[in-house]
Amino acid sequence: MWFKRMTLEVWFDDYQYEVKYDIGESAVKFLTVSDLNIDLQPVQLRYGYHLGQPRLRALIAEEYPGLKPEDIAVTSGAAEANFAVVAAIVNPGDHVIVEHPNYPSLYDVPRSLGCDVSLLTLRFEDQFRPDLDRLERMVTPKTKLISFTHPNNPTGSMMAEEDLHRLVEFVEEKGIYLLFDETYREMDFNHTLPPAATLSDRVISISTMSKSYGLPGIRIGWAATRSKEIIDAILAIREQVTICNNALGEVLAIHMLERKDEFLRQAQAHIKRNKRIVSEWMERQEHFEWVYPEAGVVSFPRFKEGVSVDPEHFYRLLVEKYKTFAVPGRCFEMDNRHFRLGFGATPQEIETGLQNVNKALDELLQ
Ligand SMILES: Cc1ncc(COP(=O)(O)O)c(C=O)c1O
Secondary structure: OOOOOOHHHHHHHHHOOOOOEEOOOOOOOOOOHHHHOOOOOOOOOOOOOOOOOHHHHHHHHOOOOOOOHHHEEEEOHHHHHHHHHHHHHOOOOOEEEEEEOOOOHHHHHHHHOOOEEEEEEOOHHHOOOOOHHHHHHHOOOOEEEEEEEOOOOOOOOOOOHHHHHHHHHHHHHHOOEEEEEOOOHHHOOOOOOOOHHHOOOOEEEEEEOOOOOOOHHHOOEEEEOOOHHHHHHHHHHHOOOOOOOOHHHHHHHHHHHHOHHHHHHHHHHHHHHHHHHHHHHHHHOOOEEOOOOOOOOEEOOEEOOOOOOOHHHHHHHHHHOOOEEOEEHHHHOOOOOEEEEEOOOOHHHHHHHHHHHHHHHHHHHO
């Protein structure tokens, strides 16, 4: 078989409905239909425009100065956009470089399509920021695609704006495509980076309603690019897989994007409060160390040297006995002494979840 299951999604599928305290998720707290206060009765449940409803594409295009609605392909989540963009660009035997750790499909898809994938692994010592000198040395004449994600999942790191410009110049000079996953972009309250697709037609930005808007269940994401070739290729690929988007999801996405400023203001206050709870906990405890997450709702702490605990045992005790969900580092092909600690849930959920981390650890250290 070409594709194998994703370790990260296996962990979610096994436990996400079994837990009470979710300190592993990478989205703000999920919304319900009633939170949106919308009448869905008139929605026609017919096939939709293959690249997404014109109104939705227009609203998304507003986020990318210089891009038009025809430069947007709306997809079933960022997951489909990532798949289609990679499939549009690579052939078996091509070389692809992926920033790592990352959402695994960024490297699993090109691997499954027969590419030779090199990982540009971010280092704790570099504050999880990418080293572009190292990246440039990894490029070969066969490199077709480079993938980056910032704000990064799972580390919460940002790259500097000058580095993004350097990267874009580099891919243009080499004739490589850059996939820039901006799934967490609305949770960078310092507006560190411009939307990458606005910088060059060699760049494809990917984003979604799943994370900053708390709507993963509507399965609406998108790719934005000035490359008509890529938009046409996405269309050809999705017509074999999903054909068009979910009609209800499109209507809910339009509704949210028309009110996004107000929603994001609230989300920002919520995230700041939660981040303070996690930071204060990090300062109080003595067994973990972290790189302070610059943006997004996730971080990637690790057990300090000398804490003699089997990490897998710890994550399972936490989730099975204490009903508290964190994501083991192995789900990102990283050292399992790291784990993803998210802070999108309610403050109460996070506080109890962190107390449970202490309890589970005390139990293992006794
Ligand atoms: C970086 C990144 N890209 C894409 C996705 C997939 O998101 P979606 O729900 O929009 O398919 C995720 C989900 O965790 C992610 O972290």
